[in-house]
Amino acid sequence: MAQQAYMTETDHGGSGPERRTTRLQRLFARLTRGWRGDPRIWRRGIVLAACAGLLALVMVAHAHIPNRIGNLGSLVETFLPWVGLLIPVLFVLALVRRSATALIAVLVPSVVWLNLFGGLITDKTTSGGEFTVATHNVNAENPDPSGTARDVAAAGADVLALEELKASAVPVYEKALASAYEHHAVVGTVGLWSKYPLTDVRAVDIRLGWKRAMRATVATPDGPVAVYVAHLPSVRVKMEAGFTAHQRDRSADALGEAISREPLENVVLLGDLNGTMNDRALNAVTSQMRSTQGAVGNGFGFSWPASFPMARIDQIMVKGAEPTTSWTLPRTASDHLPIAARVKLAPASGG
Numbered sequence: 001m002a003q004q005a006y007m008t009e010t011d012h013g014g015s016g017p018e019r020r021t022t023r024l025q026r027l028f029a030r031l032t033r034g035w036r037g038d039p040r041i042w043r044r045g046i047v048l049a050a051c052a053g054l055l056a057l058v059m060v061a062h063a064h065i066p067n068r069i070g071n072l073g074s075l076v077e078t079f080l081p082w083v084g085l086l087i088p089v090l091f092v093l094a095l096v097r098r099s100a101t102a103l104i105a106v107l108v109p110s111v112v113w114l115n116l117f118g119g120l121i122t123d124k125t126t127s128g129g130e131f132t133v134a135t136h137n138v139n140a141e142n143p144d145p146s147g148t149a150r151d152v153a154a155a156g157a158d159v160l161a162l163e164e165l166k167a168s169a170v171p172v173y174e175k176a177l178a179s180a181y182e183h184h185a186v187v188g189t190v191g192l193w194s195k196y197p198l199t200d201v202r203a204v205d206i207r208l209g210w211k212r213a214m215r216a217t218v219a220t221p222d223g224p225v226a227v228y229v230a231h232l233p234s235v236r237v238k239m240e241a242g243f244t245a246h247q248r249d250r251s252a253d254a255l256g257e258a259i260s261r262e263p264l265e266n267v268v269l270l271g272d273l274n275g276t277m278n279d280r281a282l283n284a285v286t287s288q289m290r291s292t293q294g295a296v297g298n299g300f301g302f303s304w305p306a307s308f309p310m311a312r313i314d315q316i317m318v319k320g321a322e323p324t325t326s327w328t329l330p331r332t333a334s335d336h337l338p339i340a341a342r343v344k345l346a347p348a349s350g351g
Helices: 001-015 016-034 048-060 071-078 080-097 102-119 147-152 167-177 246-260 282-288
Strands: 131-137 161-163 183-187 190-194 198-203 213-220 225-232 234-240 240-246 266-272 314-319 320-329 339-344
Touching: 001 131, 016 102, 048 080, 048 102, 071 080, 071 282, 080 240, 131 147, 131 225, 131 266, 131 314, 147 161, 161 225, 161 266, 167 183, 167 190, 183 198, 190 213, 190 225, 198 225, 213 246, 225 246, 246 266, 246 282, 246 320, 314 339
Parallel strands: 131 161, 225 266
Antiparallel strands: 131 339, 161 190, 183 190, 198 213, 213 225, 234 240, 266 314, 320 339
16 A cells, blocks of 8 residues: 555656656646636736847847946946846746736847847867967955966966056966966066967057057967957946046957058957957957957856856957967966967968
8 A cells, every 4th residue: 555655646646857847837737727718917927028128138238328327328338238138037027917918019129139248159160270378366465475376387378468466476376377378478467377388478559558468479389379468447336427448449440450550361369358259349359359258168157256256357469360279267366267278370471
């Protein structure tokens, strides 16, 4: 009898995923009960449908949101992927409201979001590429610069860029990276460590009054590569001023001008740009270079803040070269995550 009772309970209740599926089915059936034959399912939820339409409009027309008031457009573009979190909320509300109109309307922002960001979810890593680069904002207040240096060096990148270097900590990074990188140069608060010789090292003027960007030629076995390292000014969100990014925007324009004058065919930009690829304020740079985020790799590759990454403000971008894969590195003592990429260099002209 006990065995028979057990078998009956198992047959009706199931276990594990089967039981959870049954609960979801019952919940869905409860929410949709009475929909059939109810003419009000088309009249209810008009407000929800309007919200879904507005959400889709924000994603489609984000470039037209004005920046005149608190740089609102750039603020929205910085966190644009997260707008998609509102879609399941609207879907659940449409079910609770029993509105067929709202349910259909929710499909619109869903399609728009997938069109904009669905490609970031799939793995697009390709083969090839012998030149590996990495970049990391190490944080001026880093409590363990030596450990941070060892952590990022473990990635084995051919070229490593560091930003927000505190003058007193530079010798610590130099010592910790000496065994992995024979060549290095530091300009102001940014530095470049390389397994290959560096020449033509110089500061890049990004209109700040102090040095936060540099350029160097890396003599790789496949030819020279111009590597830029930049740390654009930080942005702030203030109640009285909105998204304050004017200084960052001016520096981005200056950096874009410098890169546009670069004579070498293979160009790599590494650094903390304090902006995402969606941010129109970085157009001077993004319009002429290709980001490794989205082009290759798997996932959004958010890099900041390290405790709960919400935006990809650290960038690896290329011009001439072809990215083959990109990834984020394990967390260090910094408030940013390091990122890395592998690229295939374009053949030298005439070679």
